[in-house]
Amino acid sequence: MLEVLIIGAGPTGLYAAFLAGLRKLNAAVIESAGEAGGQLTAVYKDKFIYDIPGFPKITALDYIKEQVKQLDRFKDEIPFYYDNEALEINRKEDHFEVITNKQTLLTKNILIAHGGGGFVPQKLKLDKEYDNVLYFVKDLTIFKDKKVAVLGGGDSALDWAVSIADNGGNVTLVHRRNEFRALPSTVEEFKEKGTILTPQLVEGVIGEEKIAKKLVLKNAETKELSELDVDYIVVNYGFVLSKSKLAEWNIEGDKGLINVDSRMQTSQPGIYAAGNGVNYMGKVKLISVGQGEAAIAIQAIANNLYPERNNSEHSSSLIKE
Numbered sequence: 001m002l003e004v005l006i007i008g009a010g011p012t013g014l015y016a017a018f019l020a021g022l023r024k025l026n027a028a029v030i031e032s033a034g035e036a037g038g039q040l041t042a043v044y045k046d047k048f049i050y051d052i053p054g055f056p057k058i059t060a061l062d063y064i065k066e067q068v069k070q071l072d073r074f075k076d077e078i079p080f081y082y083d084n085e086a087l088e089i090n091r092k093e094d095h096f097e098v099i100t101n102k103q104t105l106l107t108k109n110i111l112i113a114h115g116g117g118g119f120v121p122q123k124l125k126l127d128k129e130y131d132n133v134l135y136f137v138k139d140l141t142i143f144k145d146k147k148v149a150v151l152g153g154g155d156s157a158l159d160w161a162v163s164i165a166d167n168g169g170n171v172t173l174v175h176r177r178n179e180f181r182a183l184p185s186t187v188e189e190f191k192e193k194g195t196i197l198t199p200q201l202v203e204g205v206i207g208e209e210k211i212a213k214k215l216v217l218k219n220a221e222t223k224e225l226s227e228l229d230v231d232y233i234v235v236n237y238g239f240v241l242s243k244s245k246l247a248e249w250n251i252e253g254d255k256g257l258i259n260v261d262s263r264m265q266t267s268q269p270g271i272y273a274a275g276n277g278v279n280y281m282g283k284v285k286l287i288s289v290g291q292g293e294a295a296i297a298i299q300a301i302a303n304n305l306y307p308e309r310n311n312s313e314h315s316s317s318l319i320k321e
């Protein structure tokens with residue numbers, strides 16, 4: 001059984017996971033998106049941040065990379081489950097059962113670091129689910145010598161198109177407009193490596209069982225229909241925010257924000273919260289503040305679990321190299 005399950009892998013959840021590792025808690029993290037970073041990777045990955053202590057200037061994406069690197073030390077102890085959205089929280093006698101879209105986890109405590117809500121990928125409208133229509137790419141090697149249609153025109157779509165082509169995929173980028181939101185330099189780079197089809201709308205998919213075989217396209221200007229053979233379809237239409245579940249979880253709050261006490265505990269004993277999703281007088285929505293709240297919450301959880309232990313030892317004494 002877990003001692004703490006962290007919901008959300010934004011900057012708050014990532015730091016909470018690091019501190020849980022430092023305090024030797026049996027922890028895990030679930031994240032509804034396919035990657036870590038929360039708003040930083042979903043909304044403004046290339047923007048510079050100037051107000052993180054110790055980093056005069058760093059892009060949001062690079063900052064998250066540093067956080068993930070910091071967690072490397074605990075990679076064998078603290079599992080991260082991506083594409084796992086917390087749907088239900090059920091209180092049992094002395095623990096909680098958390099049900100995600102993929103699994104059920106049992107934990108003594110929960111730390112909700114869910115920011116403004118779960119980032120879930122905008123889905124392609126299809127009559128049914130296909131195993132080779134992907135919204136997250138975890139393993140680039142699966143695309144070697146495969147016909148891959150990448151859908152979308154933003155930075156993420158173009159970045160994936162380039163990476164998949166670099167890993168031996170035969171990539172066709174399909175976008176509904178002739179113009180791209182992605183960086184022009186990435187579009188130019190991709191043109192050297194794959195094919196671009198615009199302005200093309202996706203009309204549907206022709207498949208067998210759970211495998212998509214062809215993408216049916218309609219030219220947005222001429223209305224002409226065409227078919228594209230595919231082994232994989234990688235959809236990059238951005239994210240939508242999932243609906244707040246606080247009422248269903250019986251956690252008190254206001255306008256989707258969770259009320260917490262000075263130890264970051266919610267109205268439900270054993271359930272803590274930190275980061276952009278919490279509310280108290282004087283709350284400031286900054287990365288550094290959410291991370292401070294994560295430190296308070298992890299400390300409170302460790303003190304409850306191990307009251308006899310010194311849970312406030314500094315990293316400078318705890319880590320010996």
Ligand SMILES: Cc1cc2nc3c(=O)[nH]c(=O)nc-3n(C[C@H](O)[C@H](O)[C@H](O)COP(=O)(O)OP(=O)(O)OC[C@H]3O[C@@H](n4cnc5c(N)ncnc54)[C@H](O)[C@@H]3O)c2cc1C
Pocket residue numbers: 007008009010011012013030031032033036037038039040043044048049050051084085086087113114115116117118119120274275276277285286287288290
């Ligand atoms: C454009 C922009 C610029 C900004 N610039 C700055 C800046 O310069 N400096 C600064 O300090 N702050 C800045 N911020 C604010 C900063 O991004 C937030 O304070 C920070 O992201 C909060 O982190 P968080 O981890 O609490 O929440 P989030 O970053 O929102 O992360 C929450 C994570 O939880 C996941 N999640 C939610 N619900 C579930 C669920 N049910 N199951 C599983 N996972 C779930 C989400 O998918 C998400 O990944 C900026 C914000 C924006 C939008």
